[in-house]
Amino acid sequence: MPDRPAALEDQILTAFKRALAEGRSDVAEHLLRALEALQPHPTQGSSVADAYRAIVAMAKRSRHAR
Numbered sequence: 150m151p152d153r154p155a156a157l158e159d160q161i162l163t164a165f166k167r168a169l170a171e172g173r174s175d176v177a178e179h180l181l182r183a184l185e186a187l188q189p190h191p192t193q194g195s196s197v198a199d200a201y202r203a204i205v206a207m208a209k210r211s212r213h214a215r
Contacts, residue, residue: 158195158196161183161196162184162199165180165184165200166200166203169207180200181197181200185197
């Protein structure tokens with residue numbers, strides 16, 4: 150049986166993390182808004198919460214790089 154395609158939220162989250170990694174905060178912002186539209190009331194462990202954690206992790210890395 151073929152694997153189930155990734156959920157839309159998962160695909161957007163992957164693109165969001167890639168945009169952050171590539172320094173495309175403009176694109177990441179749009180993708181974050183898409184995640185927020187899909188999950189207007191995010192819970193712990195949701196794609197939106199994971200995106201927020203990725204932002205925090207990126208901020209911590211950039212502080213340490215200075």
